[in-house]
Amino acid sequence: MPATSDRKTPGANPGYRHRCARLDGVGLTLDCGAVLDDVTIAYETYGRLNEARSNAILVCHALTGDQYASGFNPVTGRAGWWSTMVGPGKVIDTDRYFVICQNVLGGCMGTTGPKEINPATGKPYGLDFPVITIADMVRAQALLLDHLGIGDLFCVIGGSMGGMQVLQWAISYPERVFSAVSIAAAARHSAQNIAFHEVGRQAIMADPQWMKGRYLDHGKVPRAGLAVARMAAHITYMSEAALHRKFGRALQDRERISYGFDADFQVESYLRYQGSNFVERFDANSYLYVTRAMDYFDIAAAHDGVLANAFIGTRTRFCILSFSSDWLFPTAESREVVHALNAAAANVSFLEVETDKGHDAFLLDEPEMFETLSGFLDGSAYQRGLGS
Amino acid sequence: MPATSDRKTPGANPGYRHRCARLDGVGLTLDCGAVLDDVTIAYETYGRLNEARSNAILVCHALTGDQYASGFNPVTGRAGWWSTMVGPGKVIDTDRYFVICQNVLGGCMGTTGPKEINPATGKPYGLDFPVITIADMVRAQALLLDHLGIGDLFCVIGGSMGGMQVLQWAISYPERVFSAVSIAAAARHSAQNIAFHEVGRQAIMADPQWMKGRYLDHGKVPRAGLAVARMAAHITYMSEAALHRKFGRALQDRERISYGFDADFQVESYLRYQGSNFVERFDANSYLYVTRAMDYFDIAAAHDGVLANAFIGTRTRFCILSFSSDWLFPTAESREVVHALNAAAANVSFLEVETDKGHDAFLLDEPEMFETLSGFLDGSAYQRGLGS
Numbered sequence: 001m002p003a004t005s006d007r008k009t010p011g012a013n014p015g016y017r018h019r020c021a022r023l024d025g026v027g028l029t030l031d032c033g034a035v036l037d038d039v040t041i042a043y044e045t046y047g048r049l050n051e052a053r054s055n056a057i058l059v060c061h062a063l064t065g066d067q068y069a070s071g072f073n074p075v076t077g078r079a080g081w082w083s084t085m086v087g088p089g090k091v092i093d094t095d096r097y098f099v100i101c102q103n104v105l106g107g108c109m110g111t112t113g114p115k116e117i118n119p120a121t122g123k124p125y126g127l128d129f130p131v132i133t134i135a136d137m138v139r140a141q142a143l144l145l146d147h148l149g150i151g152d153l154f155c156v157i158g159g160s161m162g163g164m165q166v167l168q169w170a171i172s173y174p175e176r177v178f179s180a181v182s183i184a185a186a187a188r189h190s191a192q193n194i195a196f197h198e199v200g201r202q203a204i205m206a207d208p209q210w211m212k213g214r215y216l217d218h219g220k221v222p223r224a225g226l227a228v229a230r231m232a233a234h235i236t237y238m239s240e241a242a243l244h245r246k247f248g249r250a251l252q253d254r255e256r257i258s259y260g261f262d263a264d265f266q267v268e269s270y271l272r273y274q275g276s277n278f279v280e281r282f283d284a285n286s287y288l289y290v291t292r293a294m295d296y297f298d299i300a301a302a303h304d305g306v307l308a309n310a311f312i313g314t315r316t317r318f319c320i321l322s323f324s325s326d327w328l329f330p331t332a333e334s335r336e337v338v339h340a341l342n343a344a345a346a347n348v349s350f351l352e353v354e355t356d357k358g359h360d361a362f363l364l365d366e367p368e369m370f371e372t373l374s375g376f377l378d379g380s381a382y383q384r385g386l387g388s
Numbered sequence: 389m390p391a392t393s394d395r396k397t398p399g400a401n402p403g404y405r406h407r408c409a410r411l412d413g414v415g416l417t418l419d420c421g422a423v424l425d426d427v428t429i430a431y432e433t434y435g436r437l438n439e440a441r442s443n444a445i446l447v448c449h450a451l452t453g454d455q456y457a458s459g460f461n462p463v464t465g466r467a468g469w470w471s472t473m474v475g476p477g478k479v480i481d482t483d484r485y486f487v488i489c490q491n492v493l494g495g496c497m498g499t500t501g502p503k504e505i506n507p508a509t510g511k512p513y514g515l516d517f518p519v520i521t522i523a524d525m526v527r528a529q530a531l532l533l534d535h536l537g538i539g540d541l542f543c544v545i546g547g548s549m550g551g552m553q554v555l556q557w558a559i560s561y562p563e564r565v566f567s568a569v570s571i572a573a574a575a576r577h578s579a580q581n582i583a584f585h586e587v588g589r590q591a592i593m594a595d596p597q598w599m600k601g602r603y604l605d606h607g608k609v610p611r612a613g614l615a616v617a618r619m620a621a622h623i624t625y626m627s628e629a630a631l632h633r634k635f636g637r638a639l640q641d642r643e644r645i646s647y648g649f650d651a652d653f654q655v656e657s658y659l660r661y662q663g664s665n666f667v668e669r670f671d672a673n674s675y676l677y678v679t680r681a682m683d684y685f686d687i688a689a690a691h692d693g694v695l696a697n698a699f700i701g702t703r704t705r706f707c708i709l710s711f712s713s714d715w716l717f718p719t720a721e722s723r724e725v726v727h728a729l730n731a732a733a734a735n736v737s738f739l740e741v742e743t744d745k746g747h748d749a750f751l752l753d754e755p756e757m758f759e760t761l762s763g764f765l766d767g768s769a770y771q772r773g774l775g776s
Contacts, residue, residue, distance in 0.1 A: 192632070199619045228587060228616065263586075265582050268586045271586055295653070
């Protein structure tokens, strides 16, 4: 087993060393046919693995997430992105479970991706990085589990793109997944979502600083394009109601409109901040690759067009959650997954959480989500012999 | 009365001369306080004004519309944008009514706007053009009516931003509006809509070819930024259902995904076409100004925060239409207008048209919309003494 190593990662916070597993000579074959000989996986763990190695939970992050699900994120200087959910005494209780979260393949927080060095050239991959899929991300996660000596997972859980990974886990490695929680996700990416991703990619590629993907070679960053991509995406993460409640037409630090193109409205100022802040922590090429992986996600297409076929014979216990105001991954798409699981005679719980917080609700303080997940995890733990 | 003149307009189709009214020395005072001494208004008319001058209908166009509501548009080489609605024997029957449509103030099809020559400098205005409002657009339309010798309108009608102008007409010049039809509009622009506009503006201003708005001086066009702005906006004009029906996850001219960043999906190809096509016919600075005018629109704010106050004492007959799948201007926002009109004891008809075509439905073949508007116009014509 290769040793876990510390390795300096280039990027927004160059002084920080992510916790990485260097998996040399693994020969990871991707859906596109390319093979990555050496793979580095940046990850974090929380809690302790029990002696039976039966209490591991894999947390899968969303498009712009990272391995810092809980605790302190040294890159952003803020709490981990799912600190409300993961921690001692939390729903995903790190006093009880061993939680693993890794930066996805193609990401930009230490795992092999377009900003890392291509061994063939000694320069960052850029667009020479092979195009990856959600299934490829899951393969890389399985490699990490092998590396850590963990056979199967008590649970795999995630929201949005993380929820896609959860479904893919249950399909690619059904024997390794005791329970699976997919939140605010879908079995395929919709035309509207592909369209929004395409706008973001076009914004990045239109930025002259992108330099056909070779900006890192020239010490440049396509900041403006990446910020616009983030701004457009960010609108889709919130509901109209949430935007209205949070901002309405309130003005930003002024008594009246300026008759100009400054950020008169708070919602404009907020979006601009979201855009410029994102550029500090995310790589533009990673954004292209990870959005593309989501666009390509289509479980049924890989199973003769029949979604249920993907789950035939599964023994995994599923929990599917959606949010009533999520228009990016609407409840109807979760229901399709539930119907397919039912058709495959799988064990599945489903809940649509009533909330006006939109897609981002999976990251927020949603008591109904917490209660449902607590109950589901407790029940599964009992079945797994982890105590009630 | 100044003469109507032909004038050569710079832009996408420099050979074409728009039909223009040059209104010199009119001193148009704008909401921002600036005064435009000379105003040129590009417009088209369809049908004949009757002797009593009582059969005029003003059609107001949307954000990216123009004066070519019907017939042939010489700039795009295609039929006018509302040819389904306006023409001989159509709902807005040009055998019966005299239809006027003008390019809005701040537009880019011949009416005074940021791409026209600033008399003070001899160069295109660019960002020296004053920021305008929907009320300013309506003032410019009233100037055209004065120029044409038309006192009052039998009807003013429009969708989206056109519907905003309709409401503003009824408020600014109640005595000049016999009937008013506002389709897929609202009494104020929502936080979400401001956010989408801000993304588009940031995309334009991030393009180095924008050159702080002075691109025309340098013979440049911020094509990439304007195309991204159009792509983002275009998604909002359609419903998820319409996108799914039209494209789903169908691939573009290929059997399987390419594992690359080309337009694999038809929806990507379609959006790219929408973006690049738009750049040929629209001016980037106009896009900034006209979106800003929409953002600033807030009738209640100008009436002590009470929407109904705007309509007190009105004698105009109103018809308000919305579309069930329009998420840009959802039905709830039309209902607010209807409630305010009811509170002001106005004469108002309201219909939510059941359709899955989204916001763009007002431009499309919607039989329920046609029937409702036919009935409304016939009834109003009867009241106006124009025959049934």
